[in-house]
Amino acid sequence: MRAIWLAECQASLRTDLPVPIAGAGEALVQVRFAGICGTDLEMVKGYAPFAGILGHEFVGVVVSAAGAPQWAGKRVVGEINLACGQCDLCQRGLRSHCRRRQVLGIRGKDGAFAEYVTLPLENLHEVPERVSDEAAVFTEPLAAALQIQEQVVVTAEDRVLVIGAGRLGQLAARTLALTGCRLTVLARSHNHQRLLSRAGIDWVAALDADTTGRCDLVVECSGNPQGLALAQQAVRPRGVMVLKSTYHGHVQVDMSWFAVNEVSLVGSRCGPFEKALRLLDEGKVDPRPLVEEIFPLSQGMEALLAAARPGAMKFLLAP
Protein backbone atom coordinates (compact mmCIF):
# COMPACT_ATOMS: atom_id res chain seq x y z
CA MET A 1 0.00 0.00 0.00
CA ARG A 2 0.91 3.68 -0.19
CA ALA A 3 2.04 5.55 2.93
CA ILE A 4 4.18 8.48 4.11
CA TRP A 5 7.16 6.89 5.80
CA LEU A 6 9.52 8.55 8.25
CA ALA A 7 13.03 7.28 8.87
CA GLU A 8 15.89 9.27 10.35
CA CYS A 9 13.83 12.48 10.14
CA GLN A 10 13.33 11.99 6.40
CA ALA A 11 9.78 11.59 5.18
CA SER A 12 9.11 9.84 1.87
CA LEU A 13 6.21 8.44 -0.11
CA ARG A 14 6.38 4.66 -0.28
CA THR A 15 4.20 2.40 -2.40
CA ASP A 16 5.71 -0.92 -1.38
CA LEU A 17 4.37 -1.30 2.15
CA PRO A 18 2.19 -4.29 3.08
CA VAL A 19 -1.34 -3.71 4.34
CA PRO A 20 -0.92 -4.00 8.14
CA ILE A 21 -2.33 -7.02 9.95
CA ALA A 22 -4.60 -6.29 12.89
CA GLY A 23 -3.44 -7.99 16.09
CA ALA A 24 -5.66 -9.48 18.79
CA GLY A 25 -8.19 -6.88 19.93
CA GLU A 26 -7.36 -4.63 17.02
CA ALA A 27 -9.28 -3.46 13.97
CA LEU A 28 -8.04 -2.90 10.45
CA VAL A 29 -9.28 0.50 9.28
CA GLN A 30 -9.36 1.86 5.74
CA VAL A 31 -8.39 5.52 5.99
CA ARG A 32 -10.71 8.09 4.34
CA PHE A 33 -8.96 11.28 5.44
CA ALA A 34 -5.88 11.95 7.52
CA GLY A 35 -4.99 15.41 8.84
CA ILE A 36 -1.53 16.97 8.94
CA CYS A 37 -0.72 18.40 12.35
CA GLY A 38 2.10 20.57 13.69
CA THR A 39 3.50 17.53 15.48
CA ASP A 40 3.93 15.72 12.13
CA LEU A 41 5.89 18.68 10.82
CA GLU A 42 8.02 18.77 13.98
CA MET A 43 8.73 15.05 13.62
CA VAL A 44 9.98 15.58 10.10
CA LYS A 45 12.34 18.12 11.70
CA GLY A 46 13.53 15.52 14.22
CA TYR A 47 11.25 16.13 17.21
CA ALA A 48 10.88 12.41 18.03
CA PRO A 49 13.07 9.44 17.14
CA PHE A 50 10.34 7.61 15.25
CA ALA A 51 10.67 5.28 12.28
CA GLY A 52 7.46 4.21 10.60
CA ILE A 53 4.30 5.59 9.00
CA LEU A 54 3.46 9.15 10.07
CA GLY A 55 0.02 10.53 10.93
CA HIS A 56 -2.31 10.38 13.94
CA GLU A 57 -5.44 12.32 12.87
CA PHE A 58 -7.80 10.23 10.74
CA VAL A 59 -11.29 9.10 9.94
CA GLY A 60 -11.86 5.73 8.29
CA VAL A 61 -14.00 2.64 7.98
CA VAL A 62 -13.41 -0.63 9.82
CA VAL A 63 -12.57 -3.39 7.36
CA SER A 64 -12.32 -6.17 9.89
CA ALA A 65 -11.90 -6.73 13.60
CA ALA A 66 -10.93 -10.19 14.81
CA GLY A 67 -13.58 -11.52 17.19
CA ALA A 68 -15.72 -8.37 16.93
CA PRO A 69 -17.61 -8.55 13.63
CA GLN A 70 -20.06 -5.88 14.82
CA TRP A 71 -17.36 -3.27 14.14
CA ALA A 72 -17.03 -4.11 10.42
CA GLY A 73 -18.23 -1.29 8.19
CA LYS A 74 -18.38 1.26 10.98
CA ARG A 75 -17.00 4.74 10.37
CA VAL A 76 -14.52 5.51 13.13
CA VAL A 77 -11.95 7.88 14.57
CA GLY A 78 -9.28 6.65 16.97
CA GLU A 79 -7.50 7.70 20.14
CA ILE A 80 -3.79 7.81 19.55
CA ASN A 81 -2.37 6.41 22.80
CA LEU A 82 -2.08 2.61 23.00
CA ALA A 83 -1.97 1.73 26.69
CA CYS A 84 -0.62 -1.41 28.36
CA GLY A 85 -3.41 -1.45 30.94
CA GLN A 86 -0.97 -2.83 33.54
CA CYS A 87 1.34 -0.05 34.71
CA ASP A 88 0.65 2.15 37.73
CA LEU A 89 -0.59 4.99 35.52
CA CYS A 90 -3.00 2.77 33.55
CA GLN A 91 -4.23 1.34 36.85
CA ARG A 92 -5.12 4.81 38.12
CA GLY A 93 -6.94 5.64 34.89
CA LEU A 94 -4.22 7.72 33.23
CA ARG A 95 -4.11 5.56 30.08
CA SER A 96 -2.98 8.42 27.85
CA HIS A 97 0.12 8.58 30.08
CA CYS A 98 0.78 4.81 30.15
CA ARG A 99 4.46 4.29 30.92
CA ARG A 100 4.78 1.75 28.09
CA ARG A 101 2.47 3.50 25.65
CA GLN A 102 2.77 3.46 21.91
CA VAL A 103 1.44 6.51 20.12
CA LEU A 104 -0.10 6.32 16.66
CA GLY A 105 2.34 7.70 14.10
CA ILE A 106 4.53 9.13 16.85
CA ARG A 107 6.01 6.35 18.98
CA GLY A 108 6.27 2.65 18.14
CA LYS A 109 3.05 2.40 16.13
CA ASP A 110 2.55 2.96 12.40
CA GLY A 111 0.26 5.89 11.71
CA ALA A 112 -2.55 6.98 9.43
CA PHE A 113 -0.86 8.66 6.45
CA ALA A 114 -1.59 5.35 4.70
CA GLU A 115 -4.32 3.45 2.96
CA TYR A 116 -4.86 1.29 6.04
CA VAL A 117 -4.11 1.59 9.74
CA THR A 118 -4.65 -0.74 12.72
CA LEU A 119 -5.73 0.28 16.20
CA PRO A 120 -7.07 -1.49 19.31
CA LEU A 121 -10.88 -1.58 19.37
CA GLU A 122 -10.80 0.19 22.75
CA ASN A 123 -9.28 3.20 20.98
CA LEU A 124 -12.02 3.49 18.38
CA HIS A 125 -15.08 5.76 18.46
CA GLU A 126 -17.91 5.45 15.98
CA VAL A 127 -18.61 8.69 14.12
CA PRO A 128 -22.25 9.88 14.32
CA GLU A 129 -24.01 9.83 10.97
CA ARG A 130 -24.46 13.61 10.75
CA VAL A 131 -20.73 14.27 11.05
CA SER A 132 -19.04 14.47 7.66
CA ASP A 133 -15.64 12.90 7.02
CA GLU A 134 -14.13 16.39 6.62
CA ALA A 135 -15.35 17.30 10.12
CA ALA A 136 -14.66 13.91 11.75
CA VAL A 137 -10.98 14.04 10.83
CA PHE A 138 -10.71 16.95 13.30
CA THR A 139 -11.86 14.83 16.25
CA GLU A 140 -8.36 14.26 17.63
CA PRO A 141 -7.20 17.92 17.64
CA LEU A 142 -10.67 19.09 18.76
CA ALA A 143 -10.42 16.68 21.71
CA ALA A 144 -6.97 18.12 22.46
CA ALA A 145 -8.53 21.60 22.50
CA LEU A 146 -11.29 20.39 24.84
CA GLN A 147 -8.68 19.00 27.22
CA ILE A 148 -8.13 22.61 28.37
CA GLN A 149 -11.56 22.58 29.97
CA GLU A 150 -10.93 19.16 31.52
CA GLN A 151 -8.03 20.72 33.42
CA VAL A 152 -9.11 24.31 34.09
CA VAL A 153 -12.48 25.72 35.08
CA VAL A 154 -13.45 28.47 32.62
CA THR A 155 -16.34 30.78 33.52
CA ALA A 156 -18.18 33.49 31.62
CA GLU A 157 -16.43 36.04 33.86
CA ASP A 158 -12.95 35.04 32.75
CA ARG A 159 -10.81 37.11 30.44
CA VAL A 160 -9.19 34.47 28.23
CA LEU A 161 -6.43 34.92 25.68
CA VAL A 162 -5.43 32.28 23.14
CA ILE A 163 -1.93 32.89 21.78
CA GLY A 164 -1.57 31.61 18.24
CA ALA A 165 -4.37 31.02 15.76
CA GLY A 166 -2.93 28.16 13.77
CA ARG A 167 -4.43 24.68 13.53
CA LEU A 168 -4.74 24.12 17.31
CA GLY A 169 -5.31 27.75 18.31
CA GLN A 170 -8.35 27.98 16.02
CA LEU A 171 -9.90 24.90 17.64
CA ALA A 172 -9.00 26.02 21.17
CA ALA A 173 -10.64 29.38 20.48
CA ARG A 174 -13.80 27.74 19.14
CA THR A 175 -14.18 25.47 22.17
CA LEU A 176 -13.40 28.24 24.67
CA ALA A 177 -15.94 30.50 22.95
CA LEU A 178 -18.64 28.01 23.99
CA THR A 179 -18.06 28.91 27.65
CA GLY A 180 -19.16 32.51 27.08
CA CYS A 181 -15.86 33.77 28.49
CA ARG A 182 -14.38 37.13 27.42
CA LEU A 183 -12.24 35.62 24.67
CA THR A 184 -9.53 37.23 22.57
CA VAL A 185 -7.09 35.50 20.24
CA LEU A 186 -3.63 36.84 19.47
CA ALA A 187 -3.41 36.22 15.72
CA ARG A 188 -0.81 37.66 13.40
CA SER A 189 -1.57 36.13 10.02
CA HIS A 190 -4.34 37.68 7.91
CA ASN A 191 -5.61 34.23 7.05
CA HIS A 192 -5.88 33.33 10.74
CA GLN A 193 -7.59 36.62 11.56
CA ARG A 194 -10.11 36.13 8.74
CA LEU A 195 -11.02 32.63 9.98
CA LEU A 196 -11.56 33.95 13.51
CA SER A 197 -13.71 36.84 12.30
CA ARG A 198 -15.84 34.42 10.30
CA ALA A 199 -16.37 32.40 13.48
CA GLY A 200 -17.33 35.55 15.40
CA ILE A 201 -14.24 35.41 17.61
CA ASP A 202 -12.39 38.60 18.65
CA TRP A 203 -8.71 38.84 17.85
CA VAL A 204 -5.85 41.27 18.31
CA ALA A 205 -2.61 41.45 16.37
CA ALA A 206 -0.60 42.45 19.47
CA LEU A 207 -1.13 42.61 23.24
CA ASP A 208 -2.97 45.76 24.30
CA ALA A 209 -3.99 47.43 27.54
CA ASP A 210 -6.95 45.05 27.97
CA THR A 211 -4.85 41.93 27.71
CA THR A 212 -1.44 42.86 29.16
CA GLY A 213 -1.26 41.52 32.72
CA ARG A 214 -5.06 41.28 32.83
CA CYS A 215 -5.92 37.77 31.57
CA ASP A 216 -7.29 35.17 33.96
CA LEU A 217 -6.39 32.40 31.55
CA VAL A 218 -3.89 32.34 28.72
CA VAL A 219 -3.68 29.37 26.36
CA GLU A 220 -0.35 29.15 24.55
CA CYS A 221 -0.83 27.46 21.17
CA SER A 222 1.77 29.31 19.12
CA GLY A 223 4.34 26.52 19.04
CA ASN A 224 6.97 29.21 19.42
CA PRO A 225 8.94 30.10 22.61
CA GLN A 226 8.03 33.73 21.89
CA GLY A 227 4.46 32.70 22.62
CA LEU A 228 5.50 31.69 26.12
CA ALA A 229 7.02 35.12 26.75
CA LEU A 230 3.82 36.75 25.48
CA ALA A 231 1.77 34.51 27.77
CA GLN A 232 3.85 35.73 30.72
CA GLN A 233 3.10 39.32 29.71
CA ALA A 234 -0.62 38.66 29.36
CA VAL A 235 -1.58 36.62 32.41
CA ARG A 236 -2.53 38.33 35.66
CA PRO A 237 -1.00 37.42 39.03
CA ARG A 238 -2.59 34.15 40.30
CA GLY A 239 -3.79 33.54 36.73
CA VAL A 240 -3.47 30.31 34.79
CA MET A 241 -1.44 29.61 31.69
CA VAL A 242 -2.24 26.46 29.70
CA LEU A 243 0.69 25.19 27.67
CA LYS A 244 -0.43 23.39 24.52
CA SER A 245 2.71 24.19 22.57
CA THR A 246 5.68 21.89 22.40
CA TYR A 247 8.95 23.59 21.57
CA HIS A 248 11.95 21.96 20.03
CA GLY A 249 14.72 21.78 22.64
CA HIS A 250 15.12 23.76 25.85
CA VAL A 251 13.83 27.30 26.31
CA GLN A 252 15.23 30.19 28.38
CA VAL A 253 12.54 30.97 30.95
CA ASP A 254 12.28 33.39 33.87
CA MET A 255 10.99 30.76 36.30
CA SER A 256 11.12 33.08 39.32
CA TRP A 257 8.36 35.08 37.65
CA PHE A 258 6.00 32.13 38.24
CA ALA A 259 6.75 32.12 41.98
CA VAL A 260 6.55 35.90 42.41
CA ASN A 261 3.26 36.19 40.50
CA GLU A 262 1.89 32.86 41.77
CA VAL A 263 0.92 31.93 38.23
CA SER A 264 0.01 28.32 37.44
CA LEU A 265 1.22 26.68 34.26
CA VAL A 266 -0.82 23.67 33.16
CA GLY A 267 0.58 21.33 30.54
CA SER A 268 -2.09 19.92 28.28
CA ARG A 269 -2.08 17.22 25.60
CA CYS A 270 -4.74 14.70 24.45
CA GLY A 271 -8.42 15.08 25.26
CA PRO A 272 -11.86 13.47 25.34
CA PHE A 273 -12.99 12.05 21.98
CA GLU A 274 -16.65 11.53 23.02
CA LYS A 275 -17.06 15.20 23.84
CA ALA A 276 -15.38 16.27 20.60
CA LEU A 277 -17.68 14.01 18.58
CA ARG A 278 -20.72 15.37 20.40
CA LEU A 279 -19.74 18.97 19.58
CA LEU A 280 -19.30 18.01 15.95
CA ASP A 281 -22.60 16.08 15.90
CA GLU A 282 -24.50 19.03 17.40
CA GLY A 283 -22.76 21.48 15.08
CA LYS A 284 -21.46 23.49 18.02
CA VAL A 285 -18.01 23.55 16.47
CA ASP A 286 -17.60 23.44 12.70
CA PRO A 287 -13.94 22.86 11.82
CA ARG A 288 -14.50 22.52 8.06
CA PRO A 289 -13.59 26.15 7.22
CA LEU A 290 -10.12 25.31 8.54
CA VAL A 291 -9.49 22.86 5.68
CA GLU A 292 -7.16 24.58 3.25
CA GLU A 293 -6.73 21.78 0.73
CA ILE A 294 -7.18 18.04 0.28
CA PHE A 295 -4.26 16.23 -1.35
CA PRO A 296 -4.29 12.66 -2.60
CA LEU A 297 -1.97 10.52 -0.49
CA SER A 298 0.21 10.08 -3.58
CA GLN A 299 1.00 13.82 -3.24
CA GLY A 300 1.59 13.55 0.51
CA MET A 301 5.08 15.02 0.29
CA GLU A 302 3.73 18.12 -1.45
CA ALA A 303 1.05 18.37 1.25
CA LEU A 304 3.67 18.26 4.05
CA LEU A 305 5.56 21.08 2.35
CA ALA A 306 2.41 23.16 1.91
CA ALA A 307 1.35 22.58 5.54
CA ALA A 308 4.71 23.88 6.76
CA ARG A 309 4.22 27.31 5.15
CA PRO A 310 3.75 30.13 7.69
CA GLY A 311 0.06 30.76 8.27
CA ALA A 312 -0.95 27.42 6.74
CA MET A 313 -4.15 25.87 8.04
CA LYS A 314 -5.31 22.25 7.89
CA PHE A 315 -4.23 20.02 4.99
CA LEU A 316 -5.90 16.64 4.56
CA LEU A 317 -4.66 13.52 2.81
CA ALA A 318 -7.08 11.26 0.95
CA PRO A 319 -5.64 7.76 0.32
Added chain:
Amino acid sequence: MRAIWLAECQASLRTDLPVPIAGAGEALVQVRFAGICGTDLEMVKGYAPFAGILGHEFVGVVVSAAGAPQWAGKRVVGEINLACGQCDLCQRGLRSHCRRRQVLGIRGKDGAFAEYVTLPLENLHEVPERVSDEAAVFTEPLAAALQIQEQVVVTAEDRVLVIGAGRLGQLAARTLALTGCRLTVLARSHNHQRLLSRAGIDWVAALDADTTGRCDLVVECSGNPQGLALAQQAVRPRGVMVLKSTYHGHVQVDMSWFAVNEVSLVGSRCGPFEKALRLLDEGKVDPRPLVEEIFPLSQGMEALLAAARPGAMKFLLAP
Protein backbone atom coordinates in the same frame (compact mmCIF):
# COMPACT_ATOMS: atom_id res chain seq x y z
CA MET B 1 19.50 53.89 65.05
CA ARG B 2 21.39 50.79 63.90
CA ALA B 3 20.32 48.95 60.75
CA ILE B 4 21.63 46.77 57.92
CA TRP B 5 21.53 48.99 54.86
CA LEU B 6 21.59 47.86 51.24
CA ALA B 7 22.71 50.12 48.41
CA GLU B 8 23.90 49.02 45.00
CA CYS B 9 23.96 45.37 46.15
CA GLN B 10 26.32 46.23 49.01
CA ALA B 11 25.07 45.61 52.53
CA SER B 12 26.57 47.52 55.43
CA LEU B 13 25.94 48.18 59.10
CA ARG B 14 24.90 51.77 59.70
CA THR B 15 24.48 53.44 63.06
CA ASP B 16 23.48 56.89 61.83
CA LEU B 17 19.94 56.22 60.63
CA PRO B 18 16.99 58.10 62.17
CA VAL B 19 14.22 56.16 63.90
CA PRO B 20 11.52 55.95 61.21
CA ILE B 21 8.35 57.99 61.60
CA ALA B 22 5.09 56.08 61.30
CA GLY B 23 2.79 57.55 58.67
CA ALA B 24 -1.02 57.73 58.85
CA GLY B 25 -2.42 54.28 59.57
CA GLU B 26 1.01 52.94 60.44
CA ALA B 27 2.59 51.68 63.65
CA LEU B 28 6.12 52.16 64.88
CA VAL B 29 7.43 48.77 66.00
CA GLN B 30 10.50 48.05 68.10
CA VAL B 31 12.09 44.94 66.61
CA ARG B 32 12.88 42.05 69.00
CA PHE B 33 14.12 39.51 66.46
CA ALA B 34 14.53 39.60 62.70
CA GLY B 35 15.22 36.47 60.64
CA ILE B 36 17.63 36.19 57.72
CA CYS B 37 16.00 34.59 54.69
CA GLY B 38 17.33 33.34 51.37
CA THR B 39 15.76 36.35 49.67
CA ASP B 40 17.91 38.70 51.79
CA LEU B 41 21.00 36.82 50.67
CA GLU B 42 19.87 36.95 47.02
CA MET B 43 19.29 40.69 47.31
CA VAL B 44 22.81 41.20 48.55
CA LYS B 45 23.82 39.37 45.36
CA GLY B 46 21.72 41.78 43.26
CA TYR B 47 18.40 39.97 42.98
CA ALA B 48 16.32 43.16 43.31
CA PRO B 49 17.24 46.81 42.73
CA PHE B 50 16.49 47.87 46.30
CA ALA B 51 18.13 50.60 48.33
CA GLY B 52 17.20 50.78 51.99
CA ILE B 53 17.06 48.71 55.16
CA LEU B 54 16.97 44.94 54.53
CA GLY B 55 14.84 42.36 56.33
CA HIS B 56 11.22 41.24 56.20
CA GLU B 57 10.88 38.54 58.90
CA PHE B 58 10.45 40.03 62.37
CA VAL B 59 8.68 40.02 65.69
CA GLY B 60 8.48 43.21 67.72
CA VAL B 61 6.46 45.40 70.04
CA VAL B 62 4.31 48.33 68.94
CA VAL B 63 5.72 51.57 70.35
CA SER B 64 3.00 53.81 68.98
CA ALA B 65 0.26 53.90 66.39
CA ALA B 66 -1.25 57.24 65.49
CA GLY B 67 -5.00 57.20 66.14
CA ALA B 68 -4.95 53.60 67.39
CA PRO B 69 -3.61 53.65 70.96
CA GLN B 70 -5.02 50.15 71.58
CA TRP B 71 -2.07 48.75 69.58
CA ALA B 72 0.62 50.24 71.84
CA GLY B 73 2.56 47.57 73.73
CA LYS B 74 1.25 44.71 71.63
CA ARG B 75 3.66 42.06 70.41
CA VAL B 76 3.26 41.74 66.65
CA VAL B 77 4.43 40.19 63.42
CA GLY B 78 3.73 41.86 60.08
CA GLU B 79 2.71 40.96 56.54
CA ILE B 80 5.28 42.23 54.12
CA ASN B 81 3.18 43.48 51.17
CA LEU B 82 1.92 47.06 51.46
CA ALA B 83 -1.08 47.31 49.15
CA CYS B 84 -2.62 50.41 47.56
CA GLY B 85 -6.16 49.09 48.02
CA GLN B 86 -7.19 50.78 44.76
CA CYS B 87 -5.82 48.80 41.81
CA ASP B 88 -7.73 46.05 40.04
CA LEU B 89 -5.83 43.33 41.91
CA CYS B 90 -6.46 44.89 45.34
CA GLN B 91 -10.12 45.28 44.39
CA ARG B 92 -10.40 41.58 43.69
CA GLY B 93 -8.73 40.69 46.96
CA LEU B 94 -5.24 39.97 45.67
CA ARG B 95 -3.56 42.50 47.94
CA SER B 96 -0.27 40.59 48.06
CA HIS B 97 -0.14 41.12 44.27
CA CYS B 98 -1.07 44.85 44.36
CA ARG B 99 0.26 46.46 41.19
CA ARG B 100 1.71 49.36 43.18
CA ARG B 101 2.82 47.37 46.22
CA GLN B 102 5.79 48.09 48.38
CA VAL B 103 7.41 45.09 50.04
CA LEU B 104 9.07 45.31 53.42
CA GLY B 105 12.84 45.26 53.03
CA ILE B 106 12.49 44.23 49.38
CA ARG B 107 10.80 46.97 47.36
CA GLY B 108 10.31 50.61 48.29
CA LYS B 109 9.93 50.10 52.05
CA ASP B 110 12.62 50.00 54.73
CA GLY B 111 12.83 46.62 56.40
CA ALA B 112 13.32 45.03 59.81
CA PHE B 113 17.07 44.52 60.18
CA ALA B 114 16.86 47.60 62.36
CA GLU B 115 15.99 48.72 65.84
CA TYR B 116 12.64 50.05 64.64
CA VAL B 117 10.39 49.43 61.66
CA THR B 118 7.07 50.95 60.53
CA LEU B 119 4.17 49.07 58.95
CA PRO B 120 0.48 49.77 58.24
CA LEU B 121 -1.76 48.55 61.07
CA GLU B 122 -3.64 46.40 58.56
CA ASN B 123 -0.43 44.41 58.06
CA LEU B 124 0.05 43.62 61.76
CA HIS B 125 -0.99 40.47 63.61
CA GLU B 126 -0.83 40.20 67.38
CA VAL B 127 1.25 37.25 68.56
CA PRO B 128 -0.55 34.89 70.98
CA GLU B 129 0.94 34.87 74.46
CA ARG B 130 2.12 31.25 74.33
CA VAL B 131 4.25 31.85 71.20
CA SER B 132 7.83 32.78 72.09
CA ASP B 133 9.69 35.50 70.20
CA GLU B 134 12.03 32.83 68.76
CA ALA B 135 9.01 31.02 67.27
CA ALA B 136 7.03 34.13 66.26
CA VAL B 137 9.86 35.42 64.09
CA PHE B 138 9.15 32.41 61.82
CA THR B 139 5.55 33.51 61.13
CA GLU B 140 6.32 35.00 57.72
CA PRO B 141 8.20 32.00 56.25
CA LEU B 142 5.79 29.57 57.94
CA ALA B 143 2.90 31.40 56.25
CA ALA B 144 4.78 31.12 52.94
CA ALA B 145 5.04 27.36 53.51
CA LEU B 146 1.30 27.18 54.29
CA GLN B 147 0.54 28.97 51.03
CA ILE B 148 1.21 25.63 49.29
CA GLN B 149 -1.94 24.23 50.85
CA GLU B 150 -3.91 27.36 49.94
CA GLN B 151 -3.15 26.60 46.28
CA VAL B 152 -3.06 22.79 46.08
CA VAL B 153 -5.24 20.17 47.73
CA VAL B 154 -3.01 17.71 49.59
CA THR B 155 -4.53 14.46 50.82
CA ALA B 156 -3.24 11.63 52.99
CA GLU B 157 -3.05 9.49 49.82
CA ASP B 158 -0.59 11.77 48.08
CA ARG B 159 3.06 10.95 47.63
CA VAL B 160 4.75 14.30 48.25
CA LEU B 161 8.38 15.23 47.75
CA VAL B 162 9.96 18.42 49.06
CA ILE B 163 13.17 19.25 47.21
CA GLY B 164 15.59 21.13 49.42
CA ALA B 165 15.66 21.14 53.20
CA GLY B 166 17.00 24.60 53.87
CA ARG B 167 15.14 27.35 55.70
CA LEU B 168 11.96 27.16 53.61
CA GLY B 169 12.10 23.43 52.81
CA GLN B 170 12.17 22.56 56.51
CA LEU B 171 9.03 24.62 57.14
CA ALA B 172 7.27 23.33 54.01
CA ALA B 173 7.99 19.75 55.15
CA ARG B 174 6.65 20.42 58.65
CA THR B 175 3.39 21.93 57.34
CA LEU B 176 2.90 19.21 54.70
CA ALA B 177 3.51 16.53 57.35
CA LEU B 178 0.36 17.76 59.12
CA THR B 179 -1.76 16.53 56.19
CA GLY B 180 -0.75 12.91 56.78
CA CYS B 181 0.52 12.64 53.20
CA ARG B 182 3.29 10.22 52.23
CA LEU B 183 6.06 12.77 52.64
CA THR B 184 9.73 12.54 51.69
CA VAL B 185 12.28 15.34 51.64
CA LEU B 186 15.27 15.38 49.32
CA ALA B 187 18.00 16.62 51.67
CA ARG B 188 21.71 16.56 50.99
CA SER B 189 23.30 18.27 53.97
CA HIS B 190 23.81 16.21 57.15
CA ASN B 191 22.57 19.12 59.21
CA HIS B 192 19.34 19.30 57.20
CA GLN B 193 18.87 15.52 57.41
CA ARG B 194 19.38 15.58 61.18
CA LEU B 195 16.76 18.31 61.64
CA LEU B 196 14.25 16.34 59.56
CA SER B 197 14.90 13.12 61.48
CA ARG B 198 14.38 14.96 64.77
CA ALA B 199 11.01 16.15 63.44
CA GLY B 200 10.08 12.58 62.41
CA ILE B 201 10.15 13.42 58.68
CA ASP B 202 11.50 10.92 56.14
CA TRP B 203 14.28 12.07 53.85
CA VAL B 204 16.37 10.72 51.01
CA ALA B 205 19.74 11.97 49.80
CA ALA B 206 18.89 11.23 46.13
CA LEU B 207 15.83 10.30 44.10
CA ASP B 208 15.05 6.59 44.29
CA ALA B 209 12.59 4.14 42.69
CA ASP B 210 9.79 5.29 45.03
CA THR B 211 10.13 8.94 44.13
CA THR B 212 11.28 9.01 40.49
CA GLY B 213 8.25 9.72 38.28
CA ARG B 214 5.95 8.65 41.12
CA CYS B 215 5.21 11.81 43.12
CA ASP B 216 1.74 13.36 43.04
CA LEU B 217 3.13 16.63 44.37
CA VAL B 218 6.66 17.99 44.31
CA VAL B 219 7.55 21.20 46.15
CA GLU B 220 10.72 22.81 44.85
CA CYS B 221 12.41 24.76 47.65
CA SER B 222 16.06 24.27 46.71
CA GLY B 223 16.63 27.72 45.29
CA ASN B 224 18.74 26.07 42.62
CA PRO B 225 17.79 25.40 38.97
CA GLN B 226 19.04 21.83 39.53
CA GLY B 227 16.12 21.46 41.91
CA LEU B 228 13.73 22.19 39.04
CA ALA B 229 15.29 19.43 36.93
CA LEU B 230 14.97 17.03 39.88
CA ALA B 231 11.33 18.05 40.32
CA GLN B 232 10.71 17.15 36.67
CA GLN B 233 12.24 13.72 37.30
CA ALA B 234 10.19 13.13 40.43
CA VAL B 235 6.66 14.21 39.51
CA ARG B 236 4.25 11.77 37.87
CA PRO B 237 2.28 12.58 34.71
CA ARG B 238 -0.66 14.88 35.62
CA GLY B 239 1.11 15.60 38.90
CA VAL B 240 1.66 19.04 40.43
CA MET B 241 4.89 20.88 41.01
CA VAL B 242 4.88 23.84 43.40
CA LEU B 243 7.63 26.33 42.71
CA LYS B 244 8.73 28.13 45.87
CA SER B 245 12.26 28.78 44.63
CA THR B 246 13.29 31.94 42.89
CA TYR B 247 16.35 31.60 40.69
CA HIS B 248 18.67 34.38 39.71
CA GLY B 249 18.22 35.06 35.98
CA HIS B 250 16.72 32.85 33.29
CA VAL B 251 16.83 29.06 33.38
CA GLN B 252 17.05 26.52 30.53
CA VAL B 253 13.86 24.48 30.79
CA ASP B 254 12.36 21.67 28.71
CA MET B 255 8.90 23.27 28.54
CA SER B 256 7.50 20.65 26.13
CA TRP B 257 7.86 18.16 28.96
CA PHE B 258 5.07 19.99 30.82
CA ALA B 259 2.70 19.64 27.85
CA VAL B 260 3.55 16.01 27.13
CA ASN B 261 3.20 14.94 30.76
CA GLU B 262 0.34 17.35 31.52
CA VAL B 263 2.13 18.46 34.66
CA SER B 264 0.98 21.62 36.43
CA LEU B 265 3.49 24.07 37.83
CA VAL B 266 2.14 26.34 40.57
CA GLY B 267 4.12 29.41 41.57
CA SER B 268 3.81 30.18 45.27
CA ARG B 269 4.89 33.13 47.41
CA CYS B 270 3.40 34.73 50.55
CA GLY B 271 0.84 33.01 52.72
CA PRO B 272 -1.73 33.32 55.53
CA PHE B 273 -0.33 34.79 58.77
CA GLU B 274 -3.36 33.86 60.92
CA LYS B 275 -2.95 30.18 60.11
CA ALA B 276 0.79 30.28 60.74
CA LEU B 277 0.25 31.93 64.14
CA ARG B 278 -2.38 29.34 65.03
CA LEU B 279 -0.02 26.46 64.24
CA LEU B 280 2.65 28.09 66.40
CA ASP B 281 0.15 28.76 69.20
CA GLU B 282 -1.06 25.16 69.19
CA GLY B 283 2.51 23.83 68.99
CA LYS B 284 1.71 21.95 65.77
CA VAL B 285 4.85 23.30 64.18
CA ASP B 286 7.88 24.16 66.31
CA PRO B 287 10.42 26.06 64.22
CA ARG B 288 12.80 26.80 67.10
CA PRO B 289 15.18 23.88 66.38
CA LEU B 290 15.88 25.63 63.06
CA VAL B 291 17.55 28.56 64.83
CA GLU B 292 21.28 28.16 64.37
CA GLU B 293 22.48 31.29 66.12
CA ILE B 294 21.29 34.67 67.35
CA PHE B 295 23.56 37.59 66.50
CA PRO B 296 23.27 41.09 67.89
CA LEU B 297 22.27 43.55 65.14
CA SER B 298 25.70 45.18 65.56
CA GLN B 299 27.14 41.93 64.14
CA GLY B 300 24.58 41.77 61.33
CA MET B 301 27.23 41.65 58.61
CA GLU B 302 28.82 38.58 60.25
CA ALA B 303 25.35 37.01 60.49
CA LEU B 304 24.69 37.55 56.75
CA LEU B 305 28.00 35.85 55.96
CA ALA B 306 27.23 32.92 58.26
CA ALA B 307 23.72 32.51 56.82
CA ALA B 308 25.16 32.26 53.31
CA ARG B 309 27.24 29.18 54.17
CA PRO B 310 26.02 25.99 52.44
CA GLY B 311 23.71 24.06 54.75
CA ALA B 312 23.15 27.08 57.01
CA MET B 313 19.84 27.21 58.82
CA LYS B 314 18.07 30.20 60.39
CA PHE B 315 20.08 33.09 61.78
CA LEU B 316 18.35 35.72 63.87
CA LEU B 317 19.30 39.32 64.56
CA ALA B 318 18.54 40.87 67.94
CA PRO B 319 18.66 44.70 67.83
